[in-house]
Amino acid sequence: MRTHLSTCYGLLFNTLPLASPLSRLTMARSNTSKPKVDKIQQLLHSDPYGGWDRCWEKGVTPWDLGRPTPILVHLHQSGTLPKGRALVPGCGSGHDVVAIASPERFVVGLDVSENAIRQATKLSSSSKSAENFVFLEADFFSWRPTQLFDLIFDYTFFCAIEPEMRSRWASRIRDLLKPDGELITLIFPISDHEGGPPYKVSVSDYEEVLHPMGIRAESIVENHLAIPLRRGREKLGRWKRSICKSLL
Secondary structure (H helix, E strand, O other): OHHHHHHHHHHHOOOOOOOOOOHHHHHHHHHHHHHHHHHHHHHHHHOOOOHHHHHHHHOOOOOOOOOOOHHHHHHHHOOOOOOEEEEEEOOOOOHHHHHHOEOOEEEEEEEOOHHHHHHHHHHOOOOOOHHHEEEEEOOOOOOOOOOOEEEEEEEOOHHHOOHHHHHHHHHHHHHHEEEEEEEEEEEOOEOOOOOOOOOOEOHHHHHHHHHHHOEEEEEEEEOOOOOHHHOOOOEEEEEEEOOOOOOO
16 A cells, blocks of 8 residues: 555655656655655544645645646636636645736635645735735635635645545535636546545546536546646546536
């Protein structure tokens, strides 16, 4: 089980070796990161809820790219993201929130970790678009906003929750989206490993829980802007509601 989990964390934390001249260097990175992998597993399995906050408190967050997600930036710059209100659950240090915030799009970054929200607030303190986003410490599954969203972006959030909670995740997505709102997912990590988090995912895993909520994919494609060590392991899904009913 530990081998499977270490491989899984390697996918999430960008530490698996590549078949290239840099593979030895990458393997060295993998070896040096293993203590962090072990620490994260220890924190999460001893305290599934508070463990994420402990990870941020101790700076054990190698899944954080330290920059916005490239494909999300591309969609924003190409004008193909919905405008209005956007939600990023599990926003972490908030790079994606700041990247897509604009006068035409107000973005809410949500995270259960107090330390993550504190870091996101600090990193974004000098942003020129500060009036177009907000960070909130809250549990996605119990949070009740006063307005619905035109866009929800999920990356490494679905795979972090227990598989038995995925139906609840889909229910919350349905209830938080406007009737014509869009869900954008980066489906990752697509693999066959056991255990987690992060837990293995597939397109069918999303369809299984979203279809009963009346949400279906308009497109699912390879993420051509995935960072090198995630290429071939993640897909970009764009989903729309097919039933016009939401509950706050």
